[in-house]
Amino acid sequence: MKISNVFILIAYLLLTSSMTIEAKNLDSGAEIYSDRCVLCHGNKGMGDGYIPMRLKGYPQTSLFESPKATDKTALVKVISKGVLIDTVNEYMPPWESELTEEQISDLADFVSYLRSDTENALIMLEKHTRKLDKTVRDGRVIFETRCALCHGKLGLGDGRMARIIKNPPPADLTKSILTPHQMGLIIKLGGQEVGRSPKMPPWGDFMTDNEVNAVVDFIDTLKD
Known part of the structure; x- marks a missing residue:
């Protein structure tokens, strides 16, 4: 060489x-x-x-x-x-x-x-x-800081922004029949991307997958 x-x-x-x-x-x-x-x-x-x-x-x-x-x-x-x-x-x-x-x-x-x-x-x-464990308790914290403004603290669709957002109004999550997968997609991609309300913003750029899953798990508790 x-x-x-x-x-x-x-x-x-x-x-x-x-x-x-x-x-x-x-x-x-x-x-x-x-x-x-x-x-x-x-x-x-x-x-x-x-x-x-x-x-x-x-x-x-x-x-x-x-x-x-x-x-x-x-x-x-x-x-x-x-x-x-x-x-x-x-x-x-x-x-x-x-x-x-x-x-x-x-x-x-x-x-x-x-x-x-x-x-x-x-x-x-x-x-x-994504390795960090996210519990229902974490999901509640995220929900209260990101979702309650529209959906309300109990998910009834009666948050402060419900006075402004009409046709359709924020969803009553306690009555949702969506699967966890469908709910996760709406949270990540926003409503418009999945054929739902365009007023539902996409959170995928702000939340990790495990945070989205924690929110979905928390929403499930609101139905009880």
Whole structure:
């Protein structure tokens, strides 16, 4: 083998090795995000986690809108110190005592990746968020924050928006005869995509499959 070919092979191996390490670090960051950050920042980083959706006056937590940190160094600092930094809101916990420096670095890399290549980052993230168990209790929380405005807290179709949405009005879910699969499709795709009311919005871009299933399970309890 010629010397030039040897150098090309070595360069290729080094490049592919570094790419593998980078992918591994990003995947580690995605796993940490799914475990530690979803409650506030949401399962897609849009700031629609369970906590801010339920508490009035909760600070904006989107990772895309007016971010507090825009580079790796700043992200590491915010993740590590949290509320200990004056410009960070009081609900952001400092993670330096619970995560290693390597984990914080991986998480910072993943947040940067989420902002720069959102579509592929979300595919990576979903591998971890879909593993999280979602119970009927989770479904109730999601229903109350996303569905009750139209369908009402008890699913009777009497939410606040029912005064505005007419012809057809929000469905009375307690009388629904849809199968769980059909209900899940309507939640994910919206009413128009499945030949139902176009006023029913699609939630597939905001909710994971296991969250949709949890909402479907909760709706089933409203029929009792």
